[in-house]
Amino acid sequence: MGMPRLTAAKVSAAILAAAIIFSPGPGRADCSPSDLWNALEGTFNTIDSTECAGVDADPALWAPVGAAAGIMAGVSQSQQFCQQLNNIANQLSTAGQDGNSLVTQLGNLGVDASFLSSVLSVVSSAADALAIAQCACALSNNITQIVGDVGDCIEGAICDLQNLANDIDPSAFPACTGKIIQYPTDCTQNPCDPKTGVCNPNLVTLTQCPSGDDTPPVTVVTGPNGSGAIGSATNGADQNGDIIVQQCVCPPPMTYQWVPWGQYSGWSQVVIDGNCSFFLCVCPQGSSPAGTTGEAQYVCICQNTGQPAQPPIKTTTNPEGLPCPVPLTGLPCPQGQTRVNGQCEPQCASGQILLANGTCCDRSQASSCGTCCPSGQSPDPATGNCVPTPRIRGPGLPHNLR
Secondary structure: OOOOOOOHHHHHHHHHHHHOOOOOOOOOOOOOHHHHHHHHHHHHHHHOOHHHHHHHOOHHHHHHHHHHHHHHOOOOOHHHHHHHHHHHHHHOOOOOOOHHHHHHHHHHOOOOOHHHHHHHOOOOOHHHHHHHHHHHHHHHHHHHHHHHHHHHHHHHHHHHHHHHHHHHOOOOOOOOOOOEEEEEEOOOOOOEOOOOOOEOOOOOOOEEOOOOOOOOOEEEEEOOOOOOEEEEEEEOOOOOOOEEEEEEEEOOOOEEEEEEHHHOOOHHHOOOOOOOEEEEEEOOOOEEEOOOOHHHHHOEEEOOOOOEOOOOOOOOOOOOOOOOOOOOOOOOOOOOEEEEOOEEEEOOOOOEEEOOOOOEEEHHHEOOOOOEOOOOEEEOOOOOOEEEOOOOOOOOOOHHHO
């Protein structure tokens, strides 16, 4: 799995470390499981915050938010872009423009949005494009901070534990005199294709093997509400005093699964023992990730509403604590549509009314039978049908010119 194997002595050290990896060490009182979970649950709070209020009303906008966040994860100037965007958001004009114009406006104001143009340029409203960029920035920054918090916590605890083991038996446990080598690992993608059974050895994940196999033990801490998980595998210090820590973070409302390697035809490309399992972050039932790259992989979108899935917490608006509850007002409609008799219908312009067949019609052209009279015809109040519009003859014209 791309991680060094352990000697028996180092396995013992790793087990010791794994058993209390999230216990705060001296001077690390800020490194408690509750603090980590507050940070993890902040991911969902970001989705539900003012930074994402502009996309919250329209389920169709969450897909481009996921795409934008995924792109940001791989672009070095993303953090600078987000700061500049925040500074000049009030200067942008979005009325009557589209996403492509927003990219141009940002360029004119000295902010390079070209790396997001593939996402924003296809959005029909510049206001929506701005809301997408702002929400993606908040989401990207939040998840980056979470990974950093977990890494800092592990780094502070492991050296103390390794040195404790060294005090007990210096011959078996080298002191932690080097550096912590962290491997924040993306465990949101299944490294094996469930359809073909082929495994991708380049998708590194945490591996759990039967007792006696030479692999680092894995510790998993789950969230207080049953969603979210932090998985980590720790190698004891090597001869250089370096410690390697591999970690996976599944923010709420994600959960985790141990998936057997042996059920896949390509498992031998990745591990020797087919009885090993791999750690996988999964979205709750009825939802799926917003994207396949970057932060988009950590956002679970409900298939029934198009909105982000929620942690399983019972509230007045979600009394059953479902990850994908149907809103009390009914399923949301995409922007530009309104709900009529349980169906999403186009939202009509000023001066128009929505007919029973779901089309918009000028009030003066709508017949009592529910049809929209075409040009050259008018509704007949007596029959409710469309009849030819009478020609109006001007007064004073000779009869042969009328």
